[in-house]
Amino acid sequence: MNNLMIKLMLICMVSMVTATVYADPEKDKQLLTDFFKARFAGVPLQEFANGSYAYDTIGRASWEAIEEFPPYEIAVDEGEAMWETPFANGKSYQDCFPDGPAIGHKYPHWDDKQGKVVTMALAINQCREANGEKPLKYKKGSINNILSYVSFLSRGKKTQVVIPENNKDAMAAYEDGKKFFFTRRGQLNFSCATCHIQNAGMKIRSEVLSPALGQTTHFPVYRSKWGAVGTLHRRFTGCNKQVRAKPFKAQGEQYRNLEYFLTYMSNGLELNGPGARK
Amino acid sequence: MIRKSKRLLSMTGALFIAASLPTSVTLAEASGSNIEEGKKLAFTRSKGNCLACHMIKGGDSPGTIAPPLLMMKSRFPDKKVLKAQVWDASKRNPETSMPLFGRYEILTEDEVDKVVDFIHSL
């Protein structure tokens, strides 16, 4: 009986602590979801994975036309070739990622041993370097091919970022990313939230602002403006420059933590990358 | 000899005084040129870029983030209040979506005055 009592008490205590640890991110996600449900009544939740095309009917029409001959197809094919080609030492990506390549939904995640958020891009380069290969650049170039391949094969998998229970460091990374998102920066004094929550759906000149909800499901993304596929951190860089803030390092701590927070906000939404955008 | 140098001195003196006169005079009423220059600044992407968020007569593809700029004299009877808004919009609304054109020196004070003259004329 005593043993059972102790076990019950322990369970109560643990669940109280975990309840505290999980309370905020889930609350954040709920607030964000409620906001978008209210602003865009009638739009199914999964549609937000299509960005502004969830509510910009004119933009959506051109996008659907583009998707008939997806501009990211070549990247996916080249990514497949990369995945299948062994490294000089005979090993391959499959050895680093035995569950791969459909593993997009497993990133980003908190890596306790490394004490940081690990993104898909970071993991790819860590795999390369562990096998004597040169790391790839994080914004442009061939990393987008292998990311497109992983992303394409991961379509349909649900976003499921986990903040490990009772892990202060992981929670701190989430909070850091969240703070980044809501902090005004640059000479133009905008936060990510200014455009992607507060003014989502409005037009800045002729561009319809996309929602923060669903923002990470479709990366890497082919942008007509780039004429190429680019990474999430490339887009972070561009956005920061546009508000006249000095951008941070791609795959540096700020952007990885931001990715951690932002992806958590899309938990439950199906991955649908690579995407195609203006 | 002496008369020549006296003339030279008085000419130099006159030139000096003329050169030190202020080159621009602030008028209570907006001058036509101020409004024209203000419009150019308002419509230039690297300057006011007002069309990014505001509908303005004479500009195309305006954004919809902020109110259209018309009937400005009835909305801002006091031009100083309009200037304060352009200078630092966060004073009236801490959650503003408007850049702080004066406070963060996106525009110089002279440029702000010209933009304000233009906007006030709408």
Added chain:
Amino acid sequence: MKIVTIIILSIAISLISSVAVAGDQKAAESAIAAAEQSRKKAASVDGEWRDTGKMIKKAQAAMKDGKFDKAIKIANFAERQGQYGYEQAVSQKTLTMPSYLK
């Protein structure tokens, strides 16, 4: 006599102007150093603005060209940018959720 006066006068003038130039150079260097310090301060709180570093480079180039007034003007603006960026970041030290998300 007249020629000697002219020679002495021109030497004096060039000495005075070179001292003035050296003084302006010092002022420009000091303004650029202050700007760089201000930029670093903003960077230390992740608040650096996009153009501050570019401006400092422009000021350095102007100084090299002997355009000291221009260098000082640009450097002073860069210094202010560093200040604004620092204050902007520090004023948001504690995250407060916006009213539209409560």
